[in-house]
Amino acid sequence: MKLKVIITGATGMVGEGVMQECIANPKVEKILLLNRKPSGVVHPKVTEILHNNFSDISPIVDQLKGYDACYFCLGVSSVGMKEEAYYAVTYTLTLNFARSLAAVNPGMTFCYVSGAGTDSSEKGKIMWARVKGKTENDLTKLPFKAVYNFRPAFMKATKGAKNLKPIYKIFSFMYVFRVIFPYYFLTLEEVGKAMINVTFNGYSTHTIEAKDIPILAKE
Template identity: 80%
Template sequence: MKLKVIITGATGMVGEGILQECIANPKVEKILLINRKPTGVVHPKVTEILHSNFNDISPVLEQLKGYDACYFCLGVSSVGMKEPAYYAVTYTLTLNFAGALAAVNPGMTFVYVSGAGTDSTEKGRSMWARVKGKTENDLTKLPFKAVYNFRPAFMKASKGAKNIPSLYKVFSVLYFLRAVFPNYFLTLQEVGKAMINITINGYPQHTIAVKDIALLAREQAD
């Protein structure tokens, strides 16, 4: 099975890593990037659409038809943000984008990059975890073929990555701790492999924890 995939957030570290894996993987034949600013990536597999308002993708919706999956890597840190602003970017924008996409691609698999510690009850003390939990819960109600909420923890950037936040550069030295704490560390290559595998083969649950991502990546590599 050859996949046609949409990736958002490819100008960030996570999206860039997923893009790199999709380019390298022979099971992916076509990649459509939707960004606010250009990535600068030139490759025969890659087409890019620049669109500023992710709350309203109606102007580009026709160009999004016929894809097998969307890897939604767009997101912001909650640090320094009040809940209404974080909710608008994390929940409202994501659901507006996904809802419009589901209307034209009901056979699509939608993969949302969430985070370890997300609160599925939507009632906990952590603001970001509640908002992420509501986002996950409501995404699964959309009429896609399948929705999977990836919950990675620390992710090691791929070799040659350009969009690495300074904090990640500092903490990358801690990756050796994976041998002791395997449920807290992944590589972005593994996350990309897991997304491709889950698109092709599915998975029995919507919430994809670190251990699930690692398992899916190993299966894809075999």
């Protein structure tokens, strides 16, 4: 069996890295990119749909049937955002998208890129962590085959990546600390491999912490 996958956020660093691994990985035969703007990617495995409103995917939902997994890499930084605005993008948009997708692909595995330090109690003092926690919790209630919430920490971009924010270029040297903290400094290649492998093999928990990602990537 080979996978047919949907990837959101391929015009961002994380989504691009996951896409690059899916292109390189022989376990994946078809990739559907859902983007607001063109990615510029041309590859025999890749098809792209442009859609402006990810909170309402009803106009394109029939084109999303028959896929094995969705790797949801769409997201924004909470820096400078008020909770209401961050909640709308991080929680409301994600859940609306996922509900519609689950309705047409109940046999699908849904992998959500969250973040290290996410607050599953939804009651902590850190705004982004509470919102991410609620998003994770409610995603796991949807009628997918499985939902896995990935909580990576520092991620090194894949070689040749185009969608790098300046801050990642500035702090890329920090990856050398992987020698000391091997499970918290990851590569996007590992994140992509871990998503592919968890789609095939599952995992013992819905929460994929940073330390779990290299383990899953090696399976």
